[in-house]
Amino acid sequence: MNLEILGYSFIQKGLIAGTAIAIICSLMGMFLVLRRYSLFGDALSHMAFGGISLGLFTGIYPLWTAFIVSVLGALGITKLRKSTKISGDAAIAVLLVSGLGIGVLLISATGGFKVDLFSFLFGSILLISTEDMLLILGISSGIIATLVALRKQLLHLTFDEEQAQVSGINTDKLNYVFVVLASITVITSMRLVGILLISALIVLPNITAIMFGKGFKKTIALSVSMSVISVVSGIILSYYLDLAPSGTIVMISVAMLVGTLLFKYVNVLGKSHVIQKLTSEA
Amino acid sequence: MNVLEVSDVSIKYNGHLAVDKINFNVKEGDLLGIVGPNGAGKTTLFKAIIGLQNHSGKIKLFGYDEADYQPLLPLIGYVSQKVSFEPNFPATVSEVVSMGLIPEKKLRKGAVLLKNCGYSWNLLYKKVGKDSDKVLECLKTAGLESLKDRRIGDLSGGELQRVFIAKALVKDPVLLILDEPVTGVDADAQNKFYTVLRKINTENKITIVWSSHDLEAISKLANRVACMNRKLFFHGEKEEFFSNKELLKTYAESAMQMHMHDHN
Numbered sequence A: 001m002n003l004e005i006l007g008y009s010f011i012q013k014g015l016i017a018g019t020a021i022a023i024i025c026s027l028m029g030m031f032l033v034l035r036r037y038s039l040f041g042d043a044l045s046h047m048a049f050g051g052i053s054l055g056l057f058t059g060i061y062p063l064w065t066a067f068i069v070s071v072l073g074a075l076g077i078t079k080l081r082k083s084t085k086i087s088g089d090a091a092i093a094v095l096l097v098s099g100l101g102i103g104v105l106l107i108s109a110t111g112g113f114k115v116d117l118f119s120f121l122f123g124s125i126l127l128i129s130t131e132d133m134l135l136i137l138g139i140s141s142g143i144i145a146t147l148v149a150l151r152k153q154l155l156h157l158t159f160d161e162e163q164a165q166v167s168g169i170n171t172d173k174l175n176y177v178f179v180v181l182a183s184i185t186v187i188t189s190m191r192l193v194g195i196l197l198i199s200a201l202i203v204l205p206n207i208t209a210i211m212f213g214k215g216f217k218k219t220i221a222l223s224v225s226m227s228v229i230s231v232v233s234g235i236i237l238s239y240y241l242d243l244a245p246s247g248t249i250v251m252i253s254v255a256m257l258v259g260t261l262l263f264k265y266v267n268v269l270g271k272s273h274v275i276q277k278l279t280s281e282a
Numbered sequence B: 001m002n003v004l005e006v007s008d009v010s011i012k013y014n015g016h017l018a019v020d021k022i023n024f025n026v027k028e029g030d031l032l033g034i035v036g037p038n039g040a041g042k043t044t045l046f047k048a049i050i051g052l053q054n055h056s057g058k059i060k061l062f063g064y065d066e067a068d069y070q071p072l073l074p075l076i077g078y079v080s081q082k083v084s085f086e087p088n089f090p091a092t093v094s095e096v097v098s099m100g101l102i103p104e105k106k107l108r109k110g111a112v113l114l115k116n117c118g119y120s121w122n123l124l125y126k127k128v129g130k131d132s133d134k135v136l137e138c139l140k141t142a143g144l145e146s147l148k149d150r151r152i153g154d155l156s157g158g159e160l161q162r163v164f165i166a167k168a169l170v171k172d173p174v175l176l177i178l179d180e181p182v183t184g185v186d187a188d189a190q191n192k193f194y195t196v197l198r199k200i201n202t203e204n205k206i207t208i209v210w211s212s213h214d215l216e217a218i219s220k221l222a223n224r225v226a227c228m229n230r231k232l233f234f235h236g237e238k239e240e241f242f243s244n245k246e247l248l249k250t251y252a253e254s255a256m257q258m259h260m261h262d263h264n
Ligand SMILES: Nc1ncnc2c1ncn2[C@@H]1O[C@H](COP(=O)(O)OP(=O)(O)OP(=O)(O)O)[C@@H](O)[C@H]1O
Pocket: B013, B014, B018, B036, B037, B038, B039, B040, B041, B042, B043, B044, B045, B081
Protein backbone atom coordinates (compact mmCIF):
# COMPACT_ATOMS: atom_id res chain seq x y z
CA MET A 1 0.00 0.00 0.00
CA ASN A 2 1.56 3.32 -0.95
CA LEU A 3 0.49 6.43 0.84
CA GLU A 4 0.15 8.74 -2.14
CA ILE A 5 -3.50 9.19 -1.22
CA LEU A 6 -2.31 11.39 1.63
CA GLY A 7 -1.49 13.92 -1.06
CA TYR A 8 -5.10 14.23 -2.17
CA SER A 9 -6.68 17.27 -0.68
CA PHE A 10 -10.09 15.65 -0.10
CA ILE A 11 -8.39 12.87 1.86
CA GLN A 12 -6.39 15.39 3.85
CA LYS A 13 -9.50 17.36 4.70
CA GLY A 14 -11.33 14.18 5.62
CA LEU A 15 -8.49 13.00 7.86
CA ILE A 16 -8.13 16.33 9.64
CA ALA A 17 -11.86 16.76 10.25
CA GLY A 18 -12.21 13.06 11.08
CA THR A 19 -9.48 13.25 13.72
CA ALA A 20 -11.11 16.26 15.37
CA ILE A 21 -14.45 14.46 15.40
CA ALA A 22 -12.87 11.28 16.75
CA ILE A 23 -11.46 13.24 19.67
CA ILE A 24 -14.64 15.08 20.66
CA CYS A 25 -16.83 11.99 20.29
CA SER A 26 -14.63 9.91 22.51
CA LEU A 27 -14.29 12.66 25.14
CA MET A 28 -18.00 13.47 25.29
CA GLY A 29 -18.76 9.79 24.95
CA MET A 30 -16.86 8.90 28.11
CA PHE A 31 -19.20 11.02 30.21
CA LEU A 32 -22.25 9.85 28.28
CA VAL A 33 -21.38 6.18 28.73
CA LEU A 34 -20.60 6.55 32.41
CA ARG A 35 -23.85 8.40 33.03
CA ARG A 36 -25.76 5.63 31.28
CA TYR A 37 -26.62 7.94 28.45
CA SER A 38 -25.01 5.69 25.86
CA LEU A 39 -27.84 6.10 23.42
CA PHE A 40 -28.19 9.82 23.99
CA GLY A 41 -26.07 10.37 20.89
CA ASP A 42 -28.50 8.28 18.89
CA ALA A 43 -31.47 10.18 20.26
CA LEU A 44 -29.83 13.50 19.46
CA SER A 45 -28.93 12.44 15.96
CA HIS A 46 -32.48 11.32 15.32
CA MET A 47 -33.67 14.68 16.59
CA ALA A 48 -31.16 16.16 14.18
CA PHE A 49 -32.74 14.07 11.44
CA GLY A 50 -36.04 15.72 12.26
CA GLY A 51 -34.24 19.05 12.20
CA ILE A 52 -32.63 18.36 8.84
CA SER A 53 -35.96 17.40 7.32
CA LEU A 54 -37.36 20.62 8.70
CA GLY A 55 -34.53 22.51 7.04
CA LEU A 56 -35.06 20.76 3.70
CA PHE A 57 -38.78 21.34 4.01
CA THR A 58 -38.55 25.03 4.81
CA GLY A 59 -35.48 25.78 2.77
CA ILE A 60 -33.42 26.89 5.76
CA TYR A 61 -29.81 25.58 5.91
CA PRO A 62 -30.42 22.07 7.37
CA LEU A 63 -27.47 22.06 9.79
CA TRP A 64 -28.91 25.06 11.62
CA THR A 65 -32.35 23.55 11.97
CA ALA A 66 -30.75 20.27 13.01
CA PHE A 67 -28.77 22.07 15.67
CA ILE A 68 -31.72 24.01 17.03
CA VAL A 69 -34.06 21.03 17.11
CA SER A 70 -31.48 18.79 18.88
CA VAL A 71 -30.55 21.34 21.49
CA LEU A 72 -34.19 22.12 22.25
CA GLY A 73 -34.98 18.41 22.41
CA ALA A 74 -32.04 17.70 24.69
CA LEU A 75 -32.88 20.56 27.06
CA GLY A 76 -36.53 19.56 27.07
CA ILE A 77 -35.76 15.99 27.96
CA THR A 78 -33.39 17.05 30.74
CA LYS A 79 -36.13 19.20 32.20
CA LEU A 80 -38.63 16.38 31.82
CA ARG A 81 -36.33 13.95 33.61
CA LYS A 82 -35.86 16.38 36.46
CA SER A 83 -39.52 17.17 37.02
CA THR A 84 -40.94 13.68 36.45
CA LYS A 85 -39.45 10.33 37.33
CA ILE A 86 -39.00 9.10 33.76
CA SER A 87 -35.87 6.97 33.62
CA GLY A 88 -32.93 7.84 31.39
CA ASP A 89 -33.49 5.15 28.79
CA ALA A 90 -37.19 5.93 28.44
CA ALA A 91 -36.43 9.64 28.07
CA ILE A 92 -33.96 8.80 25.34
CA ALA A 93 -36.55 6.67 23.56
CA VAL A 94 -39.02 9.57 23.63
CA LEU A 95 -36.43 11.85 22.07
CA LEU A 96 -35.42 9.31 19.46
CA VAL A 97 -38.86 8.46 18.14
CA SER A 98 -40.13 12.02 18.13
CA GLY A 99 -37.13 13.11 16.06
CA LEU A 100 -37.63 10.27 13.64
CA GLY A 101 -41.37 10.88 13.54
CA ILE A 102 -41.06 14.54 12.60
CA GLY A 103 -38.42 13.62 10.05
CA VAL A 104 -40.47 10.98 8.29
CA LEU A 105 -43.52 13.23 8.34
CA LEU A 106 -41.72 16.17 6.78
CA ILE A 107 -39.93 14.04 4.20
CA SER A 108 -43.19 12.58 3.01
CA ALA A 109 -44.58 16.11 2.84
CA THR A 110 -41.56 17.24 0.80
CA GLY A 111 -42.06 14.35 -1.59
CA GLY A 112 -39.63 11.58 -0.73
CA PHE A 113 -35.90 11.26 -0.10
CA LYS A 114 -33.36 13.63 -1.54
CA VAL A 115 -29.70 13.08 -2.19
CA ASP A 116 -28.66 15.53 0.57
CA LEU A 117 -30.48 13.44 3.09
CA PHE A 118 -28.43 10.39 2.22
CA SER A 119 -25.18 12.11 3.10
CA PHE A 120 -26.67 13.07 6.47
CA LEU A 121 -27.78 9.51 7.09
CA PHE A 122 -24.54 7.77 6.20
CA GLY A 123 -21.91 10.48 6.40
CA SER A 124 -19.86 12.11 3.70
CA ILE A 125 -16.53 12.96 5.23
CA LEU A 126 -14.71 12.88 1.91
CA LEU A 127 -17.06 15.43 0.40
CA ILE A 128 -16.48 18.25 2.85
CA SER A 129 -15.28 21.66 1.75
CA THR A 130 -12.39 23.56 3.29
CA GLU A 131 -14.93 25.80 5.05
CA ASP A 132 -16.64 22.74 6.52
CA MET A 133 -13.31 21.44 7.74
CA LEU A 134 -12.44 24.75 9.37
CA LEU A 135 -15.86 24.90 10.98
CA ILE A 136 -15.46 21.38 12.36
CA LEU A 137 -11.98 22.25 13.67
CA GLY A 138 -13.24 25.43 15.30
CA ILE A 139 -16.21 23.78 16.99
CA SER A 140 -14.09 20.84 18.13
CA SER A 141 -11.51 23.14 19.71
CA GLY A 142 -14.32 24.92 21.53
CA ILE A 143 -15.73 21.66 22.85
CA ILE A 144 -12.33 20.37 23.92
CA ALA A 145 -11.51 23.64 25.68
CA THR A 146 -14.85 23.60 27.53
CA LEU A 147 -14.39 19.98 28.57
CA VAL A 148 -10.88 20.66 29.81
CA ALA A 149 -12.11 23.64 31.82
CA LEU A 150 -15.01 21.69 33.32
CA ARG A 151 -13.26 18.33 33.66
CA LYS A 152 -13.14 18.21 37.44
CA GLN A 153 -16.76 19.25 37.91
CA LEU A 154 -17.93 16.89 35.17
CA LEU A 155 -16.01 14.00 36.66
CA HIS A 156 -17.48 14.62 40.09
CA LEU A 157 -20.99 15.03 38.66
CA THR A 158 -20.62 11.80 36.72
CA PHE A 159 -19.29 9.88 39.68
CA ASP A 160 -21.75 11.06 42.30
CA GLU A 161 -24.23 13.83 41.59
CA GLU A 162 -25.25 14.35 45.22
CA GLN A 163 -21.67 14.77 46.44
CA ALA A 164 -20.95 17.10 43.54
CA GLN A 165 -23.86 19.26 44.62
CA VAL A 166 -22.73 19.33 48.25
CA SER A 167 -19.24 20.37 47.21
CA GLY A 168 -20.73 23.51 45.69
CA ILE A 169 -21.09 22.55 42.05
CA ASN A 170 -24.23 23.92 40.40
CA THR A 171 -25.32 20.54 39.10
CA ASP A 172 -28.48 21.77 37.36
CA LYS A 173 -26.55 24.26 35.31
CA LEU A 174 -23.78 21.77 34.59
CA ASN A 175 -26.33 19.21 33.40
CA TYR A 176 -27.73 21.70 30.91
CA VAL A 177 -24.28 22.70 29.71
CA PHE A 178 -23.50 19.02 29.33
CA VAL A 179 -26.47 18.21 27.07
CA VAL A 180 -25.84 21.28 24.94
CA LEU A 181 -22.21 20.19 24.50
CA ALA A 182 -23.40 16.70 23.61
CA SER A 183 -25.82 18.11 21.02
CA ILE A 184 -23.13 20.22 19.40
CA THR A 185 -20.81 17.20 19.32
CA VAL A 186 -23.40 15.05 17.60
CA ILE A 187 -24.35 17.64 14.98
CA THR A 188 -20.69 18.30 14.23
CA SER A 189 -19.92 14.61 13.94
CA MET A 190 -22.78 13.67 11.63
CA ARG A 191 -20.61 14.51 8.64
CA LEU A 192 -18.23 11.68 9.49
CA VAL A 193 -20.37 8.61 10.05
CA GLY A 194 -23.88 9.89 9.55
CA ILE A 195 -26.90 9.96 11.82
CA LEU A 196 -27.30 6.22 11.96
CA LEU A 197 -23.82 5.35 13.18
CA ILE A 198 -23.03 8.22 15.50
CA SER A 199 -23.47 6.11 18.64
CA ALA A 200 -20.65 3.89 17.51
CA LEU A 201 -18.15 6.73 17.79
CA ILE A 202 -19.52 7.76 21.15
CA VAL A 203 -19.78 4.34 22.75
CA LEU A 204 -17.32 1.86 21.23
CA PRO A 205 -13.90 3.40 21.98
CA ASN A 206 -15.02 4.18 25.51
CA ILE A 207 -16.28 0.78 26.51
CA THR A 208 -13.18 -0.74 24.97
CA ALA A 209 -10.92 1.65 26.90
CA ILE A 210 -12.79 1.08 30.17
CA MET A 211 -12.09 -2.65 29.90
CA PHE A 212 -8.37 -2.05 30.34
CA GLY A 213 -8.99 -1.35 34.01
CA LYS A 214 -6.97 1.85 34.22
CA GLY A 215 -7.66 5.13 36.01
CA PHE A 216 -9.58 8.01 34.50
CA LYS A 217 -6.79 9.89 32.73
CA LYS A 218 -5.33 6.76 31.19
CA THR A 219 -8.74 5.50 30.14
CA ILE A 220 -9.45 8.81 28.39
CA ALA A 221 -6.08 8.67 26.64
CA LEU A 222 -6.76 5.10 25.51
CA SER A 223 -10.21 5.94 24.27
CA VAL A 224 -9.06 8.98 22.31
CA SER A 225 -6.21 7.02 20.74
CA MET A 226 -8.44 4.15 19.71
CA SER A 227 -11.03 6.53 18.35
CA VAL A 228 -8.46 8.42 16.26
CA ILE A 229 -6.84 5.21 15.02
CA SER A 230 -10.17 3.78 13.90
CA VAL A 231 -11.17 6.96 12.07
CA VAL A 232 -7.83 7.49 10.32
CA SER A 233 -7.35 3.86 9.35
CA GLY A 234 -11.03 3.60 8.42
CA ILE A 235 -10.83 6.51 5.99
CA ILE A 236 -7.63 5.24 4.36
CA LEU A 237 -8.79 1.63 4.18
CA SER A 238 -12.18 2.54 2.78
CA TYR A 239 -10.48 4.42 -0.04
CA TYR A 240 -8.37 1.43 -1.07
CA LEU A 241 -11.13 -1.09 -0.68
CA ASP A 242 -13.72 1.23 -2.20
CA LEU A 243 -16.06 0.96 0.79
CA ALA A 244 -18.13 3.51 2.67
CA PRO A 245 -15.84 5.28 5.19
CA SER A 246 -18.50 5.37 7.91
CA GLY A 247 -19.08 1.62 7.89
CA THR A 248 -15.35 0.91 7.74
CA ILE A 249 -14.64 3.18 10.71
CA VAL A 250 -17.38 1.61 12.78
CA MET A 251 -16.33 -1.93 11.96
CA ILE A 252 -12.73 -1.17 12.93
CA SER A 253 -14.01 0.10 16.30
CA VAL A 254 -16.06 -3.05 16.69
CA ALA A 255 -13.00 -5.14 15.83
CA MET A 256 -10.99 -3.34 18.54
CA LEU A 257 -13.72 -4.05 21.07
CA VAL A 258 -13.97 -7.71 20.11
CA GLY A 259 -10.19 -8.01 20.05
CA THR A 260 -9.95 -6.59 23.57
CA LEU A 261 -12.70 -8.90 24.78
CA LEU A 262 -10.95 -11.92 23.27
CA PHE A 263 -7.64 -10.85 24.75
CA LYS A 264 -9.19 -10.54 28.21
CA TYR A 265 -10.97 -13.85 27.79
CA VAL A 266 -7.79 -15.66 26.76
CA ASN A 267 -5.97 -14.00 29.64
CA VAL A 268 -8.54 -15.16 32.15
CA LEU A 269 -8.50 -18.65 30.65
CA GLY A 270 -4.72 -18.68 30.80
CA LYS A 271 -4.76 -17.66 34.44
CA SER A 272 -7.37 -20.21 35.42
CA HIS A 273 -5.27 -22.78 33.59
CA VAL A 274 -2.30 -21.88 35.74
CA ILE A 275 -4.43 -22.05 38.85
CA GLN A 276 -5.75 -25.45 37.82
CA LYS A 277 -2.22 -26.67 37.29
CA LEU A 278 -1.10 -25.34 40.64
CA THR A 279 -3.99 -26.87 42.49
CA SER A 280 -3.67 -30.21 40.76
CA GLU A 281 0.04 -30.30 41.62
CA ALA A 282 -0.60 -29.48 45.24
CA MET B 1 -19.31 28.87 69.45
CA ASN B 2 -22.13 26.93 67.85
CA VAL B 3 -21.04 25.27 64.65
CA LEU B 4 -24.54 24.01 63.98
CA GLU B 5 -27.93 25.08 65.28
CA VAL B 6 -31.04 23.13 64.44
CA SER B 7 -34.28 24.81 65.54
CA ASP B 8 -37.75 23.35 65.11
CA VAL B 9 -36.78 21.46 62.02
CA SER B 10 -39.52 19.29 60.53
CA ILE B 11 -39.36 17.33 57.28
CA LYS B 12 -42.26 15.75 55.47
CA TYR B 13 -42.30 13.09 52.77
CA ASN B 14 -45.65 12.90 51.01
CA GLY B 15 -47.47 14.24 54.04
CA HIS B 16 -45.69 11.88 56.41
CA LEU B 17 -43.42 13.44 59.04
CA ALA B 18 -39.94 11.91 58.91
CA VAL B 19 -38.44 14.52 61.22
CA ASP B 20 -40.62 16.22 63.80
CA LYS B 21 -39.65 19.58 65.34
CA ILE B 22 -36.08 18.79 66.23
CA ASN B 23 -33.90 21.19 68.22
CA PHE B 24 -30.24 20.85 69.08
CA ASN B 25 -26.92 22.65 68.88
CA VAL B 26 -23.46 21.40 68.12
CA LYS B 27 -20.57 23.31 69.68
CA GLU B 28 -17.14 23.77 68.21
CA GLY B 29 -15.05 20.67 68.90
CA ASP B 30 -18.02 18.45 69.73
CA LEU B 31 -18.17 14.88 68.63
CA LEU B 32 -21.88 14.28 68.54
CA GLY B 33 -23.15 10.76 68.13
CA ILE B 34 -26.68 10.49 66.74
CA VAL B 35 -28.51 7.28 67.46
CA GLY B 36 -31.95 6.13 66.43
CA PRO B 37 -33.48 3.06 64.82
CA ASN B 38 -33.78 2.57 61.07
CA GLY B 39 -36.17 5.08 59.59
CA ALA B 40 -35.66 7.47 62.52
CA GLY B 41 -34.85 10.34 60.15
CA LYS B 42 -31.10 10.63 60.68
CA THR B 43 -30.19 10.62 57.01
CA THR B 44 -33.08 12.95 56.22
CA LEU B 45 -31.89 15.42 58.85
CA PHE B 46 -28.32 15.34 57.49
CA LYS B 47 -29.57 16.04 53.99
CA ALA B 48 -31.44 19.08 55.27
CA ILE B 49 -28.27 20.41 56.92
CA ILE B 50 -26.23 20.15 53.73
CA GLY B 51 -28.91 21.73 51.61
CA LEU B 52 -30.27 18.69 49.80
CA GLN B 53 -33.62 18.52 51.54
CA ASN B 54 -36.46 21.00 51.95
CA HIS B 55 -37.59 21.50 55.52
CA SER B 56 -39.38 23.84 57.85
CA GLY B 57 -37.71 25.44 60.85
CA LYS B 58 -34.25 26.94 60.95
CA ILE B 59 -30.76 25.60 60.47
CA LYS B 60 -27.71 27.74 61.16
CA LEU B 61 -24.05 27.07 60.44
CA PHE B 62 -21.47 29.11 62.35
CA GLY B 63 -24.28 31.50 63.19
CA TYR B 64 -25.21 32.11 59.55
CA ASP B 65 -28.73 31.60 58.24
CA GLU B 66 -29.30 29.21 55.41
CA ALA B 67 -29.50 31.98 52.85
CA ASP B 68 -25.99 33.04 53.85
CA TYR B 69 -24.25 29.79 54.65
CA GLN B 70 -24.13 28.37 51.12
CA PRO B 71 -20.40 29.17 50.71
CA LEU B 72 -19.74 27.04 53.79
CA LEU B 73 -21.32 23.89 52.38
CA PRO B 74 -18.30 22.91 50.29
CA LEU B 75 -16.27 22.98 53.51
CA ILE B 76 -18.43 20.32 55.11
CA GLY B 77 -17.10 16.82 54.78
CA TYR B 78 -20.13 14.64 54.19
CA VAL B 79 -19.96 10.87 53.95
CA SER B 80 -23.33 9.61 52.85
CA GLN B 81 -24.76 6.32 53.95
CA LYS B 82 -25.30 5.09 50.42
CA VAL B 83 -23.07 5.87 47.51
CA SER B 84 -24.09 4.42 44.22
CA PHE B 85 -21.73 4.74 41.33
CA GLU B 86 -21.21 2.99 38.04
CA PRO B 87 -19.42 -0.29 38.97
CA ASN B 88 -17.10 -0.01 35.98
CA PHE B 89 -16.21 3.58 36.71
CA PRO B 90 -12.68 4.08 35.41
CA ALA B 91 -11.17 5.94 38.33
CA THR B 92 -8.49 4.95 40.79
CA VAL B 93 -8.78 5.36 44.54
CA SER B 94 -6.57 8.44 44.51
CA GLU B 95 -8.55 9.95 41.65
CA VAL B 96 -11.77 9.53 43.64
CA VAL B 97 -10.21 11.09 46.74
CA SER B 98 -9.02 14.02 44.57
CA MET B 99 -12.62 14.74 43.65
CA GLY B 100 -13.04 15.94 47.23
CA LEU B 101 -10.57 18.80 46.71
CA ILE B 102 -12.24 22.19 46.67
CA PRO B 103 -11.08 24.81 44.18
CA GLU B 104 -9.15 27.72 45.68
CA LYS B 105 -11.88 30.23 44.80
CA LYS B 106 -14.60 28.38 46.70
CA LEU B 107 -12.24 27.78 49.59
CA ARG B 108 -11.59 31.48 49.88
CA LYS B 109 -15.29 32.41 49.84
CA GLY B 110 -15.95 30.06 52.73
CA ALA B 111 -12.86 31.24 54.57
CA VAL B 112 -14.15 34.82 54.53
CA LEU B 113 -17.34 33.77 56.32
CA LEU B 114 -15.38 31.75 58.86
CA LYS B 115 -13.04 34.63 59.55
CA ASN B 116 -15.93 37.06 60.03
CA CYS B 117 -17.44 34.87 62.71
CA GLY B 118 -14.12 34.40 64.45
CA TYR B 119 -13.61 30.72 63.79
CA SER B 120 -10.01 29.62 63.67
CA TRP B 121 -9.85 27.04 60.96
CA ASN B 122 -7.48 24.23 61.72
CA LEU B 123 -6.05 23.33 58.39
CA LEU B 124 -5.42 19.66 58.56
CA TYR B 125 -3.98 19.09 55.15
CA LYS B 126 -3.85 22.60 53.73
CA LYS B 127 -0.37 23.13 55.04
CA VAL B 128 0.84 20.16 53.07
CA GLY B 129 0.67 22.32 49.96
CA LYS B 130 0.42 20.49 46.67
CA ASP B 131 -2.90 18.79 45.94
CA SER B 132 -1.32 15.45 45.17
CA ASP B 133 0.49 15.49 48.53
CA LYS B 134 -2.75 16.34 50.32
CA VAL B 135 -4.44 13.39 48.67
CA LEU B 136 -1.58 11.12 49.67
CA GLU B 137 -1.76 12.37 53.24
CA CYS B 138 -5.48 11.58 53.45
CA LEU B 139 -4.95 8.17 51.92
CA LYS B 140 -2.45 7.47 54.67
CA THR B 141 -4.86 8.67 57.33
CA ALA B 142 -7.50 6.28 56.01
CA GLY B 143 -5.00 3.44 55.65
CA LEU B 144 -5.37 3.28 51.89
CA GLU B 145 -1.81 3.83 50.67
CA SER B 146 -1.46 0.37 49.26
CA LEU B 147 -4.75 0.65 47.40
CA LYS B 148 -4.26 4.05 45.85
CA ASP B 149 -3.91 2.87 42.26
CA ARG B 150 -6.72 0.32 42.40
CA ARG B 151 -9.90 0.78 40.40
CA ILE B 152 -12.65 2.07 42.68
CA GLY B 153 -15.08 -0.67 41.59
CA ASP B 154 -12.65 -3.40 42.66
CA LEU B 155 -12.72 -2.50 46.36
CA SER B 156 -14.58 -4.20 49.16
CA GLY B 157 -17.39 -2.40 50.96
CA GLY B 158 -15.21 -1.51 53.92
CA GLU B 159 -12.39 -0.25 51.75
CA LEU B 160 -14.87 1.87 49.81
CA GLN B 161 -16.15 3.48 53.01
CA ARG B 162 -12.58 4.45 53.85
CA VAL B 163 -12.15 5.99 50.41
CA PHE B 164 -15.20 8.18 50.97
CA ILE B 165 -13.94 9.19 54.37
CA ALA B 166 -10.60 10.20 52.83
CA LYS B 167 -12.53 12.13 50.17
CA ALA B 168 -14.34 14.03 52.93
CA LEU B 169 -11.10 14.80 54.78
CA VAL B 170 -9.09 16.06 51.83
CA LYS B 171 -11.04 19.32 51.73
CA ASP B 172 -9.98 20.29 55.25
CA PRO B 173 -13.53 20.17 56.54
CA VAL B 174 -14.80 22.58 59.19
CA LEU B 175 -17.49 20.07 60.06
CA LEU B 176 -17.66 16.38 59.35
CA ILE B 177 -21.04 14.75 58.88
CA LEU B 178 -20.74 11.00 58.82
CA ASP B 179 -23.83 8.93 58.10
CA GLU B 180 -23.10 5.45 59.44
CA PRO B 181 -19.59 5.60 58.07
CA VAL B 182 -18.37 2.22 59.23
CA THR B 183 -21.35 0.00 58.53
CA GLY B 184 -19.98 -3.11 56.88
CA VAL B 185 -16.40 -2.43 57.89
CA ASP B 186 -14.56 -5.15 59.81
CA ALA B 187 -13.70 -4.67 63.47
CA ASP B 188 -10.05 -3.98 62.86
CA ALA B 189 -10.74 -1.29 60.28
CA GLN B 190 -13.47 0.13 62.51
CA ASN B 191 -11.01 0.58 65.32
CA LYS B 192 -8.53 2.23 62.98
CA PHE B 193 -11.27 4.54 61.82
CA TYR B 194 -12.26 5.39 65.39
CA THR B 195 -8.65 6.25 66.17
CA VAL B 196 -8.61 8.60 63.19
CA LEU B 197 -11.91 10.10 64.22
CA ARG B 198 -10.65 10.80 67.73
CA LYS B 199 -7.44 12.26 66.41
CA ILE B 200 -9.04 14.71 64.01
CA ASN B 201 -11.53 15.66 66.69
CA THR B 202 -9.09 16.23 69.54
CA GLU B 203 -5.91 17.33 67.77
CA ASN B 204 -7.36 19.16 64.81
CA LYS B 205 -10.47 20.33 66.65
CA ILE B 206 -12.78 19.36 63.82
CA THR B 207 -16.39 19.20 64.86
CA ILE B 208 -18.00 15.89 64.02
CA VAL B 209 -21.62 14.78 63.73
CA TRP B 210 -21.83 11.07 63.38
CA SER B 211 -24.76 8.68 63.14
CA SER B 212 -24.30 5.09 64.17
CA HIS B 213 -26.09 2.05 65.50
CA ASP B 214 -23.03 1.08 67.49
CA LEU B 215 -23.76 2.29 71.03
CA GLU B 216 -20.49 0.94 72.34
CA ALA B 217 -18.43 2.95 69.88
CA ILE B 218 -20.49 6.02 70.66
CA SER B 219 -19.97 5.56 74.38
CA LYS B 220 -16.22 5.44 73.81
CA LEU B 221 -15.81 8.27 71.30
CA ALA B 222 -18.56 10.83 71.47
CA ASN B 223 -18.72 13.57 74.04
CA ARG B 224 -22.35 14.30 73.29
CA VAL B 225 -25.25 12.14 72.18
CA ALA B 226 -28.54 12.80 70.44
CA CYS B 227 -31.19 10.14 70.35
CA MET B 228 -34.00 10.49 67.85
CA ASN B 229 -36.88 8.63 66.35
CA ARG B 230 -38.69 11.26 64.29
CA LYS B 231 -38.69 13.38 67.43
CA LEU B 232 -35.64 14.10 69.50
CA PHE B 233 -35.74 12.11 72.73
CA PHE B 234 -32.48 13.15 74.18
CA HIS B 235 -29.64 15.53 73.53
CA GLY B 236 -26.84 16.12 75.96
CA GLU B 237 -23.68 14.81 77.55
CA LYS B 238 -22.76 11.24 76.81
CA GLU B 239 -22.55 10.28 80.49
CA GLU B 240 -26.07 11.47 81.05
CA PHE B 241 -27.37 9.39 78.15
CA PHE B 242 -25.65 6.21 79.18
CA SER B 243 -26.71 6.53 82.82
CA ASN B 244 -30.36 7.01 81.85
CA LYS B 245 -31.64 3.42 82.03
CA GLU B 246 -35.14 4.38 80.91
CA LEU B 247 -33.87 5.97 77.72
CA LEU B 248 -31.50 3.13 76.93
CA LYS B 249 -34.31 0.66 77.39
CA THR B 250 -36.61 2.51 75.01
CA TYR B 251 -33.83 2.77 72.50
CA ALA B 252 -32.94 -0.91 72.81
CA GLU B 253 -36.59 -1.90 72.38
CA SER B 254 -37.13 0.15 69.26
CA ALA B 255 -33.84 -1.07 67.84
CA MET B 256 -34.85 -4.64 68.66
CA GLN B 257 -38.22 -4.29 66.96
CA MET B 258 -36.42 -3.02 63.97
CA HIS B 259 -34.05 -5.91 64.09
CA MET B 260 -36.89 -8.38 64.08
CA HIS B 261 -38.37 -6.46 61.18
CA ASP B 262 -35.21 -7.00 59.22
CA HIS B 263 -35.44 -10.72 59.72
CA ASN B 264 -39.03 -11.05 58.65
N1 LIG C 1 -37.09 9.99 49.32
C1 LIG C 1 -37.98 9.57 50.22
N2 LIG C 1 -39.30 9.54 49.92
C2 LIG C 1 -40.21 9.15 50.82
N3 LIG C 1 -39.91 8.75 52.07
C3 LIG C 1 -38.62 8.75 52.44
C4 LIG C 1 -37.59 9.15 51.53
N4 LIG C 1 -36.40 9.05 52.17
C5 LIG C 1 -36.67 8.59 53.40
N5 LIG C 1 -38.00 8.40 53.57
C6 LIG C 1 -38.67 7.95 54.82
O1 LIG C 1 -38.31 8.83 55.87
C7 LIG C 1 -38.06 8.13 57.07
C8 LIG C 1 -36.67 8.46 57.58
O2 LIG C 1 -35.69 7.92 56.73
P1 LIG C 1 -34.14 8.10 56.98
O3 LIG C 1 -33.44 7.51 55.82
O4 LIG C 1 -33.86 9.50 57.28
O5 LIG C 1 -33.89 7.21 58.28
P2 LIG C 1 -32.52 6.85 59.01
O6 LIG C 1 -32.64 7.28 60.42
O7 LIG C 1 -31.38 7.41 58.25
O8 LIG C 1 -32.53 5.27 58.93
P3 LIG C 1 -31.30 4.22 58.81
O9 LIG C 1 -30.79 3.97 60.16
O10 LIG C 1 -31.96 3.02 58.24
O11 LIG C 1 -30.32 4.81 57.89
C9 LIG C 1 -38.25 6.66 56.72
O12 LIG C 1 -39.53 6.27 57.17
C10 LIG C 1 -38.16 6.61 55.22
O13 LIG C 1 -38.96 5.57 54.73
